[in-house]
Amino acid sequence: MNYEAVIGLEIHVELNTESKMFCGCSARVFGEKPNTHTCPVCLGMPGSLPVVNEKAIECTAKIGLALNSKIASFTKFDRKNYFYPDMPKDYQISQYDLPICEGGCVDVEIAGLAPEGSDPRGYVRRVGITRVHLEEDTGKLIHIGESGRIGGAEYSLVDFNRAGVPLVEIVTEPDIRTPDEAKAFVQKLKNIIEHLGVSDCDMEKGFFRCDANVSLRPLGTEELGTKSEVKNMNSFRAIQRALAYEIERQGELLGAGERVIQETRHWDAAKNVTMSLRSKEEAHDYRYFPEPDLVPMELSRNWVEELKASLPELPNARKKRFIEDYGLTLYDAEFLTSSKTVGDYFEECAKDYPDVKKISNWIMGELTMHLNAVNLKIDESAVTPRHLVQLIKLIDEGAISGKMAKDIFKEMFETGKLPGIIIEEKGLVQISNEKEIDKIVDMVLEENQKAIEEYRSGKDRAFGFLIGQIMRLTKGRANPQLVNDVLRKKLS
Numbered sequence: 001m002n003y004e005a006v007i008g009l010e011i012h013v014e015l016n017t018e019s020k021m022f023c024g025c026s027a028r029v030f031g032e033k034p035n036t037h038t039c040p041v042c043l044g045m046p047g048s049l050p051v052v053n054e055k056a057i058e059c060t061a062k063i064g065l066a067l068n069s070k071i072a073s074f075t076k077f078d079r080k081n082y083f084y085p086d087m088p089k090d091y092q093i094s095q096y097d098l099p100i101c102e103g104g105c106v107d108v109e110i111a112g113l114a115p116e117g118s119d120p121r122g123y124v125r126r127v128g129i130t131r132v133h134l135e136e137d138t139g140k141l142i143h144i145g146e147s148g149r150i151g152g153a154e155y156s157l158v159d160f161n162r163a164g165v166p167l168v169e170i171v172t173e174p175d176i177r178t179p180d181e182a183k184a185f186v187q188k189l190k191n192i193i194e195h196l197g198v199s200d201c202d203m204e205k206g207f208f209r210c211d212a213n214v215s216l217r218p219l220g221t222e223e224l225g226t227k228s229e230v231k232n233m234n235s236f237r238a239i240q241r242a243l244a245y246e247i248e249r250q251g252e253l254l255g256a257g258e259r260v261i262q263e264t265r266h267w268d269a270a271k272n273v274t275m276s277l278r279s280k281e282e283a284h285d286y287r288y289f290p291e292p293d294l295v296p297m298e299l300s301r302n303w304v305e306e307l308k309a310s311l312p313e314l315p316n317a318r319k320k321r322f323i324e325d326y327g328l329t330l331y332d333a334e335f336l337t338s339s340k341t342v343g344d345y346f347e348e349c350a351k352d353y354p355d356v357k358k359i360s361n362w363i364m365g366e367l368t369m370h371l372n373a374v375n376l377k378i379d380e381s382a383v384t385p386r387h388l389v390q391l392i393k394l395i396d397e398g399a400i401s402g403k404m405a406k407d408i409f410k411e412m413f414e415t416g417k418l419p420g421i422i423i424e425e426k427g428l429v430q431i432s433n434e435k436e437i438d439k440i441v442d443m444v445l446e447e448n449q450k451a452i453e454e455y456r457s458g459k460d461r462a463f464g465f466l467i468g469q470i471m472r473l474t475k476g477r478a479n480p481q482l483v484n485d486v487l488r489k490k491l492s
């Protein structure tokens, strides 16, 4: 039987507000000394009372607006009861039946091969948004012992700095069909949230976390199959690979006439497998009830309208502007708006240099290649927009050749030195003086009589060989166009 995968995602986003969700403690706790950003409220001391962080409500509504959700007129917080040592209160303040945002959708452009019947050049997958709600993050447990996991740990340490940091949960409809679509959706969502500026979205730091629900069903049927939920994926690639693994695992079970059991599974990136964490039988009954220490909230339509009008430019609009204002191709515009920092880098360059096609070529080519090789992000690059623009201008002026520029780029990337400095230090100025080139060409010709004969007997390869000799002699500094012209003239 042919099966189709059905995927729905739950994404948790830590907001970058100054203070925590229900107290005045700093919410910027990553990397801080454990348990230094806590107070009676976020430690769950008896008698302490929470106060809502208005900014966090605003950030959540902004996310909803960007995802085409409906912003609630009336919303409240609820207690989600469970016992776990990372939760000092033994309940988490979350939202149950009246989230801040409901409904919505995101259109995701999927490159490459589409499922049967769609356009092979790529297609758009519309992913429905079920809800966007606000809650508080938990503390962090560090398990000490060989396994590094709670099972088998000798003991565990708890850090409550993160407890109470505002956390937004975005839940999608089960509209996603392939691991590629899931990856593309998460990339797009992250991009939108980065543009909103409401979270730092760093996946490695856990500011942006994704859980994936996946099931299979016979192709052409509507009814949902039994799902598993995969956790612990902390990169786009992990999401894609974990889902591919899970689809295959479920496919094998169904193919063998067995059943998929509803459970939570843990992605092990090192082993490339998902492993069972807990089954449905152990699922929690959270006994949700309205949080009695907080009043419900009315979000006025005026406030929502003002918020909507204040939204910054989002990726789709930015892409359109890049095409219309800069004259970039769709391909380039898509690449350059695929993340906020890449778009910002490009625009910083474009401010100082009008030929934007050259800028985009350098960003998409050399810069991306170097960044990927050492796994850095563009805002961590030692080659800043200032470096890049200076380099391109030096090529334009004929001071350096394209080949030299690539070497200089590498040096800039490694040392952060400006191109002018590198050129000076290495004596890398291009030789563009015709007399000087003339002399060098003569020298090379004199030593390579055989190549001259070969060239004259019609062997084009000999020309390339001679160019190579000249470049070797000048350590690549000779102006290539000039060398070409002079050599041809002399040979004929």
Ligand code: ADP
Pocket: 006, 007, 008, 009, 010, 171, 172, 173, 174, 175, 213, 214, 215, 224, 225, 226, 227
């Ligand atoms: P749960 O009660 O297990 O948390 P929910 O109904 O709240 O499940 O859905 C959680 C996520 O799982 C949503 O993103 C939803 O789209 C997705 N989902 C629900 N049922 C299925 C299914 N059978 N297959 C795949 N995804 C599903």
Ligand code: MG
Pocket: none
């Ligand atoms: Mg759920």
Ligand code: ZN
Pocket: 020, 023, 024, 025, 037, 038, 039, 040, 041, 042, 043, 164
């Ligand atoms: Zn606190």
